[in-house]
Amino acid sequence: MTDAHRPTDAEARALADGLLRRCTHLALATLAGGAPHVSRVGCAWIEDAGLLILASDLATHAANLAADDRCSAMVEGAAGKGDVLTHPRLSLMGRAPLADKGAHRDAFLAARPKASLFYDFGDFRLRRIVVERAELVAGFGAAYRLGPSDLPGAAS
Amino acid sequence: MTDAHRPTDAEARALADGLLRRCTHLALATLAGGAPHVSRVGCAWIEDAGLLILASDLATHAANLAADDRCSAMVEGAAGKGDVLTHPRLSLMGRAPLADKGAHRDAFLAARPKASLFYDFGDFRLRRIVVERAELVAGFGAAYRLGPSDLPGAAS
Numbered sequence: 641m642t643d644a645h646r647p648t649d650a651e652a653r654a655l656a657d658g659l660l661r662r663c664t665h666l667a668l669a670t671l672a673g674g675a676p677h678v679s680r681v682g683c684a685w686i687e688d689a690g691l692l693i694l695a696s697d698l699a700t701h702a703a704n705l706a707a708d709d710r711c712s713a714m715v716e717g718a719a720g721k722g723d724v725l726t727h728p729r730l731s732l733m734g735r736a737p738l739a740d741k742g743a744h745r746d747a748f749l750a751a752r753p754k755a756s757l758f759y760d761f762g763d764f765r766l767r768r769i770v771v772e773r774a775e776l777v778a779g780f781g782a783a784y785r786l787g788p789s790d791l792p793g794a795a796s
Numbered sequence: 797m798t799d800a801h802r803p804t805d806a807e808a809r810a811l812a813d814g815l816l817r818r819c820t821h822l823a824l825a826t827l828a829g830g831a832p833h834v835s836r837v838g839c840a841w842i843e844d845a846g847l848l849i850l851a852s853d854l855a856t857h858a859a860n861l862a863a864d865d866r867c868s869a870m871v872e873g874a875a876g877k878g879d880v881l882t883h884p885r886l887s888l889m890g891r892a893p894l895a896d897k898g899a900h901r902d903a904f905l906a907a908r909p910k911a912s913l914f915y916d917f918g919d920f921r922l923r924r925i926v927v928e929r930a931e932l933v934a935g936f937g938a939a940y941r942l943g944p945s946d947l948p949g950a951a952s
Contacts, residue, residue, distance in 0.1 A: 644854035665880045667870055669825035669832035672889070676868040678825035678834055679887045680880070680933070698800035699939075700887075700931060712832040714823055723910055724821045724836070731835045731856075733828070754879055775835070775856060783855075 645783045648776075652784040653791075656776045659730045660794060661685045663715040664752065668693065670704035670711050677704055683713075683769075684751040689744055690768055690794045693736065694755060697763040705767065711736045713769055731775045732794070739768040771795045801939045804932075808940040809947075812932045815886045816950060817841045819871040820908065824849065826860035826867050833860055839869075839925075840907040845900055846924055846950045849892065850911060853919040861923060867892045869925055887931045888950070895924040927951045 646652070668681040679701050683693045691713070695702045705711065716729040741759075744766060749756050758764055771794040774786040788795035802808070824837040835857050839849045847869070851858045861867065872885040897915075900922060905912050914920055927950040930942040944951035 644852075667823035667825075667834050669823075669834035669868065671832055672868075674830070675866045675889065676825035676827055676832055677887065677889060678823050678868040678870045679931070680870065680872075680885050682881050696800075710831045712825065712828075712834040714834045714836065716836075725838050729836050731833065733831065733833060777836070 644781070645785050648784045648786055648790055652776055652778065653786070655728055655778055656730050656774065656786055656791060659715050659717060659728060660691060660791070662717070663691075666693070667714040668701050668711060669713070670701045671708045672700065672704050677701065682752065682755065683715075684748050686744060686747045686751065687793075689739070689747065690796075691732075691771070692739055692744060692748060693767050693769060694748065694752075694759065694764055695767065696758075696761070697765065702765065705736050709735045709737055709767075711769065726780045728776070728778050730777075732769060732771045733774065734770045734772040734795075736767040736769050739766045741766040769794070800937070801941050804940045804942055804946055808932055808934065809942070811884055811934055812886050812930065812942055812947060815871050815873060815884060816847060816947070818873070819847075822849070823870040824857050824867060825869070826857045827864045828856065828860050833857065838908065838911065839871075840904050842900055842903045842907065843949075845895070845903065847888070847927070848895055848900060848904060849923050849925060850904065850908075850915065850920055851923065852914075852917070853921065858921065861892050865891045865893055865923075867925065882936045884932070884934050886933075888925060888927045889930065890926045890928040890951075892923040892925050895922045897922040925950070
């Protein structure tokens, strides 16, 4: 199979970084007994912490992550005009270990004020997406592979 | 764990059916060597065929599905105002076997005229999402489980 990916350059890194920093929600893929499961989860990029997701234990993805924290997340730019298939999006692959809900509370709520309605509920847990690799689609036919060094704040 | 799901009723079935029939793209979760992978794929609901996705062999999800056709797909309503986390969305779980690209050509292109730019490319394949079960989120805290009988056109 031809490798259709372009060499990852500064422009691709900047686009990926911007998608991460601005995302308010993502499509989260988890494992349900080894089979794929995808659902919507709210998130925020927090400086010095990276990409955090807030999920209720009542949601299927929470049970999936509790059993196996491997995940993939797709983040996209704000809905613009035209064909969604040409809009930039970033697929992240990695793990989502639990994060310190108390330590990140102020920063998360500063970024997502609406989450104050449920952040303190006992069934809500914070996880951090630790990115091992990523795929960026900048537009139709414009795909890039990114490694940890291309996404410094999200991979450590 | 408490089951937070509501009893599936006619209103939930109608909402799920509408999301399926109107979706133009979806977030597709596949397995990459047993780990989750999620990416954007174009789709169309075709009467008597169900939910069809069109993907290039150059995309990671195509290689993933060729190795293991288990998948999950999240479809959403058109981007509206307000908090995305309150918007209806439907997570489908099942398989995506290859479909007959020639047989569905006219119907797919009638539904997605822009796909005529690449539908006939040799690296594009059509797959049908055969739904085994689904989860509907109608709004914040309003979750439903659906089985094949709740989504008659998508499950057979």
